[in-house]
Amino acid sequence: MSTGAVRRIDLTQVPAHVISMPGQNRRQKLTRALFERLEIGFDFVDGIVGERKIRACALAHARALAAAPAPPFAVFEDDLQCPGGIAVPPLPGDADILYLGTNTAGCFPNQRRYWSVFNHRSVGAFCLAQPVDDALARVWSMVGAHAYAVLSDRGAEVWRGAVETALREGLPVDVAFAYVQPQVTALALRRPMFCEDPRLQGRAKRAPERQAMTADPIPMAAPGERRRGLKSRWIIDGVVTRTGAGGLEWTLADYAPRS
DSSP states (O other), X not given: OOOXXXXXXXGGGSOEEEEEOTTOHHHHHHHHHHHHHHTOOOEEEXXXXXXXXXXXXXXXXXXXXXXXXXXXXXXXXXXXXXXXOOOOOXXXXXXXXXXXXXXXXXXXXXXXXXXXXXXXXXXXXXXXXXXXXXXXXXXXXXXXXXXXXXXXXXXXXXXXXXXXXXXXXXOOHHHHHHHHGGGSOEEEESSOSBEEOGGGSOTGGGSXXXXXXXXXXXXXXXXXXXXXEEOSSEEEEEEEEEOTTSXXXXXXXXXXXXX
Protein backbone atom coordinates (compact mmCIF):
# COMPACT_ATOMS: atom_id res chain seq x y z
CA MET A 1 0.00 0.00 0.00
CA SER A 2 2.59 2.54 1.07
CA THR A 3 5.18 4.23 -1.11
CA GLY A 4 7.60 4.03 1.80
CA ALA A 5 7.37 7.75 2.51
CA VAL A 6 6.01 8.92 5.85
CA ARG A 7 3.66 11.84 6.27
CA ARG A 8 2.89 13.72 9.47
CA ILE A 9 -0.29 15.69 10.13
CA ASP A 10 -0.85 18.16 12.97
CA LEU A 11 -4.58 18.76 13.45
CA THR A 12 -3.91 22.12 15.08
CA GLN A 13 -2.42 23.25 11.74
CA VAL A 14 -5.05 21.76 9.40
CA PRO A 15 -8.08 23.81 8.27
CA ALA A 16 -11.26 22.33 9.74
CA HIS A 17 -14.97 22.72 9.06
CA VAL A 18 -17.69 21.68 11.50
CA ILE A 19 -21.15 21.00 10.07
CA SER A 20 -23.90 22.38 12.30
CA MET A 21 -27.54 23.23 11.75
CA PRO A 22 -28.46 26.89 12.26
CA GLY A 23 -29.83 27.47 15.73
CA GLN A 24 -28.13 24.46 17.35
CA ASN A 25 -26.82 26.65 20.15
CA ARG A 26 -26.02 23.88 22.63
CA ARG A 27 -24.14 21.80 20.08
CA GLN A 28 -22.21 24.83 18.90
CA LYS A 29 -21.32 25.87 22.45
CA LEU A 30 -20.01 22.40 23.28
CA THR A 31 -18.16 22.21 19.96
CA ARG A 32 -16.43 25.53 20.59
CA ALA A 33 -15.38 24.40 24.05
CA LEU A 34 -14.09 21.08 22.71
CA PHE A 35 -12.10 22.54 19.84
CA GLU A 36 -10.69 25.34 21.95
CA ARG A 37 -9.49 22.75 24.46
CA LEU A 38 -7.92 20.76 21.63
CA GLU A 39 -6.49 23.95 20.04
CA ILE A 40 -8.07 23.11 16.69
CA GLY A 41 -9.10 26.15 14.68
CA PHE A 42 -12.33 25.70 12.74
CA ASP A 43 -15.23 27.33 10.93
CA PHE A 44 -18.86 26.30 11.21
CA VAL A 45 -20.56 25.26 7.98
CA ASP A 46 -24.34 25.57 8.07
CA GLY A 47 -26.34 22.40 7.73
CA ILE A 48 -29.31 22.30 5.39
CA VAL A 49 -32.80 23.19 6.60
CA GLY A 50 -35.96 21.93 4.92
CA GLU A 51 -34.69 18.67 3.42
CA ARG A 52 -35.22 15.12 4.61
CA LYS A 53 -32.41 13.90 6.83
CA ILE A 54 -30.46 11.71 4.37
CA ARG A 55 -30.40 14.38 1.68
CA ALA A 56 -29.72 17.19 4.15
CA CYS A 57 -26.68 15.33 5.50
CA ALA A 58 -25.26 14.80 2.01
CA LEU A 59 -25.87 18.45 1.10
CA ALA A 60 -24.11 19.57 4.27
CA HIS A 61 -21.04 17.47 3.48
CA ALA A 62 -21.10 18.80 -0.08
CA ARG A 63 -21.08 22.33 1.35
CA ALA A 64 -18.21 21.53 3.73
CA LEU A 65 -16.12 19.93 0.99
CA ALA A 66 -16.80 22.86 -1.35
CA ALA A 67 -15.74 25.34 1.34
CA ALA A 68 -12.51 23.52 2.09
CA PRO A 69 -9.15 24.71 0.76
CA ALA A 70 -6.65 22.42 -0.92
CA PRO A 71 -5.86 19.28 1.14
CA PRO A 72 -5.11 18.56 3.85
CA PHE A 73 -8.29 19.63 5.62
CA ALA A 74 -10.72 18.07 8.09
CA VAL A 75 -14.50 17.83 8.31
CA PHE A 76 -16.40 17.22 11.53
CA GLU A 77 -20.01 16.98 12.61
CA ASP A 78 -21.15 18.89 15.69
CA ASP A 79 -22.01 16.06 18.10
CA LEU A 80 -18.57 14.80 19.08
CA GLN A 81 -16.37 14.17 22.06
CA CYS A 82 -12.64 13.49 22.17
CA PRO A 83 -11.75 11.32 25.17
CA GLY A 84 -7.99 11.46 24.58
CA GLY A 85 -5.46 13.50 22.66
CA ILE A 86 -5.22 14.47 19.00
CA ALA A 87 -1.74 13.27 18.08
CA VAL A 88 -1.97 11.65 14.64
CA PRO A 89 0.43 8.74 14.11
CA PRO A 90 2.83 8.84 11.16
CA LEU A 91 0.91 8.12 7.95
CA PRO A 92 1.96 6.36 4.76
CA GLY A 93 2.88 8.89 2.12
CA ASP A 94 0.14 7.73 -0.24
CA ALA A 95 -2.73 8.17 2.24
CA ASP A 96 -5.75 9.93 0.70
CA ILE A 97 -8.29 9.85 3.54
CA LEU A 98 -7.92 9.45 7.30
CA TYR A 99 -10.93 8.66 9.46
CA LEU A 100 -10.49 10.36 12.84
CA GLY A 101 -13.83 8.95 13.95
CA THR A 102 -14.80 5.39 13.13
CA ASN A 103 -17.74 3.00 13.14
CA THR A 104 -17.88 -0.76 13.60
CA ALA A 105 -20.50 -1.04 10.82
CA GLY A 106 -19.76 -1.58 7.14
CA CYS A 107 -21.47 -2.41 3.86
CA PHE A 108 -21.75 -5.09 1.25
CA PRO A 109 -20.50 -4.00 -2.20
CA ASN A 110 -22.71 -1.65 -4.20
CA GLN A 111 -24.29 -4.43 -6.24
CA ARG A 112 -27.95 -5.04 -7.05
CA ARG A 113 -27.98 -8.51 -5.49
CA TYR A 114 -27.24 -6.88 -2.13
CA TRP A 115 -29.04 -3.56 -2.19
CA SER A 116 -32.19 -5.10 -3.65
CA VAL A 117 -32.52 -6.99 -0.34
CA PHE A 118 -30.85 -4.74 2.25
CA ASN A 119 -31.24 -1.38 0.51
CA HIS A 120 -28.19 0.90 0.67
CA ARG A 121 -27.65 0.45 4.38
CA SER A 122 -24.80 -0.62 6.62
CA VAL A 123 -24.63 -3.79 8.68
CA GLY A 124 -23.57 -3.72 12.31
CA ALA A 125 -20.15 -5.31 13.04
CA PHE A 126 -19.31 -5.37 9.30
CA CYS A 127 -16.54 -2.78 9.28
CA LEU A 128 -13.96 -4.23 6.90
CA ALA A 129 -10.42 -3.23 7.81
CA GLN A 130 -6.86 -4.57 7.75
CA PRO A 131 -4.03 -3.49 10.06
CA VAL A 132 -1.36 -1.15 8.74
CA ASP A 133 0.38 -0.95 12.11
CA ASP A 134 -0.64 -0.80 15.75
CA ALA A 135 -2.37 2.56 15.29
CA LEU A 136 -3.72 2.54 11.73
CA ALA A 137 -5.94 0.37 9.56
CA ARG A 138 -6.71 0.31 5.85
CA VAL A 139 -10.50 0.43 5.52
CA TRP A 140 -12.29 -1.26 2.64
CA SER A 141 -15.83 -0.72 3.91
CA MET A 142 -16.69 1.38 6.94
CA VAL A 143 -19.53 3.83 7.40
CA GLY A 144 -19.21 7.06 9.33
CA ALA A 145 -18.85 10.70 8.35
CA HIS A 146 -18.55 12.39 11.73
CA ALA A 147 -14.79 13.08 11.66
CA TYR A 148 -12.43 12.65 8.71
CA ALA A 149 -9.42 14.31 7.11
CA VAL A 150 -8.91 14.64 3.37
CA LEU A 151 -5.19 14.37 2.69
CA SER A 152 -4.78 14.49 -1.10
CA ASP A 153 -6.30 15.90 -4.26
CA ARG A 154 -7.30 12.36 -5.22
CA GLY A 155 -9.08 11.92 -1.91
CA ALA A 156 -10.93 15.21 -2.35
CA GLU A 157 -11.98 14.29 -5.89
CA VAL A 158 -13.32 10.86 -4.91
CA TRP A 159 -15.03 12.17 -1.76
CA ARG A 160 -16.79 14.95 -3.66
CA GLY A 161 -17.84 12.43 -6.28
CA ALA A 162 -19.26 10.19 -3.56
CA VAL A 163 -21.35 13.07 -2.24
CA GLU A 164 -22.67 13.72 -5.76
CA THR A 165 -23.63 10.04 -6.00
CA ALA A 166 -25.35 10.20 -2.62
CA LEU A 167 -27.42 13.16 -3.77
CA ARG A 168 -28.25 11.68 -7.15
CA GLU A 169 -29.20 8.23 -5.86
CA GLY A 170 -30.58 9.12 -2.44
CA LEU A 171 -27.88 7.30 -0.46
CA PRO A 172 -26.72 8.02 3.08
CA VAL A 173 -23.50 9.96 2.60
CA ASP A 174 -21.48 7.68 4.88
CA VAL A 175 -22.59 4.67 2.82
CA ALA A 176 -21.53 6.50 -0.35
CA PHE A 177 -18.12 7.08 1.24
CA ALA A 178 -17.89 3.38 2.18
CA TYR A 179 -18.63 2.37 -1.41
CA VAL A 180 -15.67 4.38 -2.78
CA GLN A 181 -13.09 3.49 -0.12
CA PRO A 182 -11.49 0.85 -2.39
CA GLN A 183 -10.81 3.61 -4.97
CA VAL A 184 -8.44 5.48 -2.65
CA THR A 185 -6.04 4.75 0.18
CA ALA A 186 -8.52 5.22 3.00
CA LEU A 187 -7.09 4.83 6.49
CA ALA A 188 -8.66 4.89 9.92
CA LEU A 189 -7.38 5.13 13.43
CA ARG A 190 -7.85 1.71 14.97
CA ARG A 191 -8.97 3.43 18.17
CA PRO A 192 -11.14 6.42 17.32
CA MET A 193 -9.95 9.88 18.25
CA PHE A 194 -13.47 11.34 18.04
CA CYS A 195 -16.75 9.59 18.83
CA GLU A 196 -20.37 10.62 19.26
CA ASP A 197 -21.14 12.52 22.45
CA PRO A 198 -24.11 10.81 24.16
CA ARG A 199 -25.24 14.16 25.58
CA LEU A 200 -26.06 15.29 22.05
CA GLN A 201 -27.82 12.18 20.74
CA GLY A 202 -31.45 11.17 20.56
CA ARG A 203 -32.77 8.27 22.58
CA ALA A 204 -31.87 5.56 20.04
CA LYS A 205 -28.27 6.73 19.73
CA ARG A 206 -27.81 6.85 23.50
CA ALA A 207 -28.22 3.08 23.83
CA PRO A 208 -24.93 1.49 24.99
CA GLU A 209 -24.66 -0.78 21.96
CA ARG A 210 -25.17 2.19 19.63
CA GLN A 211 -22.60 4.32 21.49
CA ALA A 212 -20.10 1.47 21.21
CA MET A 213 -20.27 1.62 17.42
CA THR A 214 -18.32 4.89 17.33
CA ALA A 215 -16.40 4.49 20.61
CA ASP A 216 -14.97 0.97 20.32
CA PRO A 217 -11.84 0.01 18.34
CA ILE A 218 -12.70 -1.18 14.86
CA PRO A 219 -12.35 -4.93 14.22
CA MET A 220 -9.66 -6.26 11.91
CA ALA A 221 -10.62 -8.70 9.16
CA ALA A 222 -8.89 -11.55 7.35
CA PRO A 223 -9.84 -13.35 4.12
CA GLY A 224 -12.13 -16.29 4.81
CA GLU A 225 -13.41 -14.85 8.08
CA ARG A 226 -17.13 -15.31 8.65
CA ARG A 227 -19.02 -12.67 10.62
CA ARG A 228 -22.63 -12.18 11.70
CA GLY A 229 -24.39 -8.82 11.73
CA LEU A 230 -27.86 -7.61 12.54
CA LYS A 231 -30.22 -5.24 10.79
CA SER A 232 -33.71 -4.26 11.80
CA ARG A 233 -35.25 -7.10 9.78
CA TRP A 234 -32.40 -9.53 9.14
CA ILE A 235 -29.70 -11.71 10.64
CA ILE A 236 -26.87 -11.59 8.12
CA ASP A 237 -23.81 -13.83 7.72
CA GLY A 238 -20.99 -12.57 5.53
CA VAL A 239 -17.59 -13.90 4.46
CA VAL A 240 -14.52 -11.74 3.87
CA THR A 241 -13.22 -12.32 0.34
CA ARG A 242 -10.34 -10.90 -1.68
CA THR A 243 -11.05 -8.78 -4.72
CA GLY A 244 -9.13 -9.00 -7.97
CA ALA A 245 -7.45 -5.70 -7.12
CA GLY A 246 -6.07 -7.08 -3.87
CA GLY A 247 -8.62 -5.50 -1.58
CA LEU A 248 -11.31 -7.02 0.60
CA GLU A 249 -15.09 -7.12 0.30
CA TRP A 250 -18.03 -8.90 1.85
CA THR A 251 -19.75 -11.85 0.20
CA LEU A 252 -23.18 -12.84 1.49
CA ALA A 253 -23.18 -16.32 3.03
CA ASP A 254 -26.71 -16.42 4.44
CA TYR A 255 -29.48 -14.26 5.81
CA ALA A 256 -32.73 -14.89 7.61
CA PRO A 257 -35.52 -12.77 9.07
CA ARG A 258 -35.13 -11.78 12.69
CA SER A 259 -37.72 -13.43 14.90
